[in-house]
Structures are given as structure tokens and as C-alpha cells.
Amino acid sequence: MRRILRVISAHVRVNLQQDLAYRVDTLVNIATMMAWLGYDLASIAVLFGSAQNINGWLAGDIIVLLGVFRMLNTLMMSIVWPNTELFNRGIREGTLDYVFVMPVNSQALISIRRIQVWQVVNVFVAAALILAGIATSGTPVSLGEAVSFLVLMVSGAALIYALWIVLISLTFWFTKFDNNVSLLQALIDTGRWPASVYPMWMRLLVTFVVPIAVATTVPVQALRGELSPLEAVGYFAVGVAGFGLASLVWRAGSRRYSGASS
Amino acid sequence: MTLNASTPPIAVQALSKTYQVTDRAGGFGAAVKGFFKREYKDVKAVQSVSFEIAQGEIVGFLGPNGAGKTTTLKMLSGLLHPSGGKANVLGFTPWERRDGFLKTMTLVMGQRNRLSWDIPAADSFLLNQAIYGLSDAEYASSFGELNELLDLKEIIRKPVRQLSLGERMKCELAAALLHRPKVLFLDEPTIGLDVSAQARIRAFLKEYNRRSGATILLTSHYMADVTALCERIIIIHHGQIKYDGALSDLSRRIAPYKLIGLDFDDDTVVDLAPYGQPVTRENEDGMQYVQVPAEKVSAVTARLLAEQRVRDLTVADPPIEDVIERAFHE
Structure with missing residues (x-):
């Protein structure tokens, strides 16, 4: 475990140096990110200019949800998508071989080789949105609600990460599978809005197949006191189980791995 | 262990x-x-x-x-x-x-x-x-x-x-x-x-x-x-x-032959077929080469010197590429 932490911190350091070296790029990225934040907030303002609530969700709840979505999306933008690209290239060019001759957990290594460290700015923005949303809605939050919100946010993100690991692991079986994450990529934006606004088929899809709702809507429901303790524990267990299952799938897949050519 | x-x-x-x-x-x-x-x-x-x-x-x-x-x-x-x-x-x-x-x-x-x-x-x-x-x-x-x-x-x-x-x-x-x-x-x-x-x-x-x-x-x-x-x-x-x-x-095991390189007086081109298997080599050193079984090298060399007007003569192992190539296909 200590070695993994050391490897992660080395990658963070090296990637941060990259972000700093290409400072114009980084500043433009941050500016773009802020512009999207403005757009998101403006759309909420427009919506709530004409409606009191959306399917029972008040403006404050939607802002909290936006914050949670941003947290999840930061994980995707800073780690998941860049490492997907690297992974797929590694499969194509055979350089993934090197991952498997290194004395470190291969799943951890392929998850952190690229990190857009500047995205940490987004974490603060997301946290601010969550706090602002809670303040806007004006409903007091109990300690239990706060804790289950935080825990479910983390376990929900772990579930999405697990899904990602499973999707890229499928490449080990199908070799040519560059579209491995496109379903996840296409659906991730659904997390901006509560699952209940979508038609039933879509709700089922983002809850059970690509469980983005579990990582976004569910924690906010916990915060609003809408989840029973059993439900909360259930969702948490799903996150933990998903994480464990993913590492089994990864291990089975990597055993199949035989490189791009003989 | x-x-x-x-x-x-x-x-x-x-x-x-x-x-x-x-x-x-x-x-x-x-x-x-x-x-x-x-x-x-x-x-x-x-x-x-x-x-x-x-x-x-x-x-x-x-x-x-x-x-x-x-x-x-x-x-x-x-x-x-x-x-x-x-x-x-x-x-x-x-x-x-x-x-x-x-x-x-x-x-x-x-x-x-x-x-x-x-x-x-x-x-x-x-x-x-x-x-x-x-x-x-x-x-x-x-x-x-x-x-x-x-x-x-x-x-x-x-x-x-x-x-x-x-x-x-x-x-x-x-x-x-x-x-x-x-x-x-x-x-x-x-x-x-x-x-x-x-x-x-x-x-x-x-x-x-x-x-x-x-x-x-x-x-x-x-x-x-x-x-x-x-x-x-x-x-x-x-x-x-x-x-x-x-x-x-x-080379001894796979290709037990040698290459005799020859340069003749007046740069004449001699038909080497009677002495062994003539070979063309890529390096343009102006010499002619003939491949002979290793055990016959001294006899063939003696014959060449007796019968032809030889200015220069070298005996070499076959190039390693050829030997390995031969080993692949045996």
C-alpha cells in the first residue's frame, strides 16, 4: 500500500510539472471550465425562473446535484478519460506490456499514469456549489445525512470507476474495442439532472446499467433525507462490491493479455 | 527459493x-x-x-x-x-x-x-x-x-x-x-x-x-x-x-565450407566452376569467390595456384548471415 501511495504521488508530481510547464494550456483549460460553470448556473436560473421545482427538486437541490456531478466529472476528466486514451494506445502499440512487467499493481498503475492535476480546481468549485446549494435550499442538514451524503458520493464514484475498469478490461477479450468507454462517455452528462426527470427506460439505464444516477442523484437524495438507512447501506454495498468485482475482472482480463503481437 | x-x-x-x-x-x-x-x-x-x-x-x-x-x-x-x-x-x-x-x-x-x-x-x-x-x-x-x-x-x-x-x-x-x-x-x-x-x-x-x-x-x-x-x-x-x-x-557445424577469394593477374575473369561453387559477393572488391568444402581447401588452393595466374588469394569463413540463414532453413 505504501508503495502504491508513493507511485501515485510520483505521478501526481510529474503530471503537475506538465501542467505547470504548459501554463497557457492550463490557464485556458481553467477559463473554459469556469465558462461551463457559468453556463450550468445560467441554465438552472432560466429553469427556475419559470418553475418552482423540477419533479420535486428545488433550485438548491439541483445546485447540490450539479456540485456532485462536477465532482464525478472531475474524476472522469482528470483521470478516467486521459488514462483510457493511454490504455487504448498501449493496447494498439503493444506498450501496455511494460505495465505488466512492473512490480506494482497493474490496475492501479493504468488508472493513474495520466492525471490532469489542475482539475483539482474543479474539486473546490464543486464543493462550493454543494455548500451554496445547501444554503439556497435552506433546509437544515443532520449529521447523519451529511455523512451518508459524503460516503455515498465516494462509493458512487467508486462504482463508476469500477464500471470503467470493467469496460476497458473487456478489451482483453475482444482486442479491437476502441469504443470500450463510449457508452459511459455518452451517458455521463445525464448526471447533471435528477434521475427522475428522465423517461423510465433511461432511468433504468442510468441506475442499473451505467449507474451514473447512483453516483449523483443518490447521494443528494441521502442529503435530502429521502433514503432509508437500508437503502443507504444498500447503495454503499453496491459501490464496494462493484469495486471488488472490477478488480477481479481486471485480473482475469490481464491474465488473458498476450500483447499486440506474438 | x-x-x-x-x-x-x-x-x-x-x-x-x-x-x-x-x-x-x-x-x-x-x-x-x-x-x-x-x-x-x-x-x-x-x-x-x-x-x-x-x-x-x-x-x-x-x-x-x-x-x-x-x-x-x-x-x-x-x-x-x-x-x-x-x-x-x-x-x-x-x-x-x-x-x-x-x-x-x-x-x-x-x-x-x-x-x-x-x-x-x-x-x-x-x-x-x-x-x-x-x-x-x-x-x-x-x-x-x-x-x-x-x-x-x-x-x-x-x-x-x-x-x-x-x-x-x-x-x-x-x-x-x-x-x-x-x-x-x-x-x-x-x-x-x-x-x-x-x-x-x-x-x-x-x-x-x-x-x-x-x-x-x-x-x-x-x-x-x-x-x-x-x-x-x-x-x-x-x-x-x-x-x-x-x-x-x-559455421563448422552448419556450413562446413570456406570461401576462397581470388584476384588474377591482368584482372582476367576465370571460370571457377571446376574448383567449387562460384559465388558472387556483395562487396565490390574486384575479387572472385569460390565456395569449397572445408576439408578440400588446401587441395583446391594448390590446384588454383598451379593452374591459374593468381595474384592474390584469401581464405575466409562464410559470412555469418549466410550461415545463420542456412541454419534457419535446414
């Missing part, structure tokens, strides 16, 4: 690997059929290969494309599970991928980059330091030594994409050796390099081997690599070992 001095660092017993590949004929009809029903066939990439390599040896692993060289290296470095047989590298079964094994061996593939293109090699070295758990002192001494041999200081600050192929290969090797592996698997380490860069890499490998006593198994298509580095070679073809022994014995 502990190793004592007499245990060879690499021991391979009846190692085999069979791949299943999809088998389909060309053409649209076959493609459609293949979409619904795949047919597989077995490809025996490596068939019951056995050898041992002693501590500190540099062994050339040769064979035409598709002979099974890379497959064998991949099994020995733990990337592939064999279909059968055993291998022991430094006391470990490679494909169990134990930390202890991964930390004491290295794999370099000339055609595949280990280093990230976007960042300077120095940064990749630091990542390796963390991955292999090297202390700062270990890293510094290891890097210092590699720098002394490869002259890395200037090039490791630039992003790898800006380096020449030769510079990049130096960095690739350094990255692969920072953890001071005891066994090196090198797959075409000089591929694509120009002649002088090849020579530098060769000199480095030789010196590294001398200093560290590391055991090296290398494949190469460049005979200069093999003649400069390897006293022993293993030739593999269609997944089977065709020859395992001293490079110097190979």
Missing part, C-alpha cells in the same frame, strides 16, 4: 506456447461467414524449447520473423503464460509475476516505447524510482553509473518526442536498467538505429554486462550485434531450437 552459485539464472524446460488465432479465407463471403461463426486454428509458436543460461552470459537468440523469439522472451519475462513446460528465472516462475521477480529482471523491446513521449525522460526515471521502490541514494548511484556509460545528462531534460532514435534508445535502456536487474531480456534493442548508434548501444551492453555480471538474452536481426556481443547463440525456427552453442562453432 534461494539461488546458489551453480543454479543458472535462466533455465527453460520443454517450454511451449500455442496460440489460437481466427482462421478465415480472404474475400467478402468469408468475412460475412466469419462474422457469425469464427473458425480457429492453433498456431504452435514455441514447441518444447529447453535451454539454460549461466550467470553473466550474453546469449543471442536468433531466428527469422515469426520463429518464436519474442513469444519465448515474453514467457520468460512473465507476460505470457505458456501452454506447457517450465521456466525458472532467478528462482521464480516468471508468469507468476512475483514482485521479487519483476524487480530483478527487465524487458526492453526496441519497437515498443517504455518512456512516455510527452514528458522528459528524467520524469519517467523518477516514476520508475517510485515503482521499483528505489531510495534516493540507490537511484543516484544507479543513474550516475548509467550516465557515465550513456552520457544521458543533456538528453533527459528534453521531452522524449524531441529526441533522435538513438538518444531515445539510450534513455529507454537507462529506464529499463535503473533498478539494476540481474537478468535482461532484450528484443531487438538496436532496431532502426544508424550504424554508429548501434555500435554505441552494443558497447554499452558489453560494458554493462562486464560491470554488473548481468545475464542477457537478446534477439537481433543485426549480425553485428550478435558477433560483437554473443559468444553463444540459440537459433529457433518454427518454434523449435535448431542450434544452441558457440557462435564460432556454428
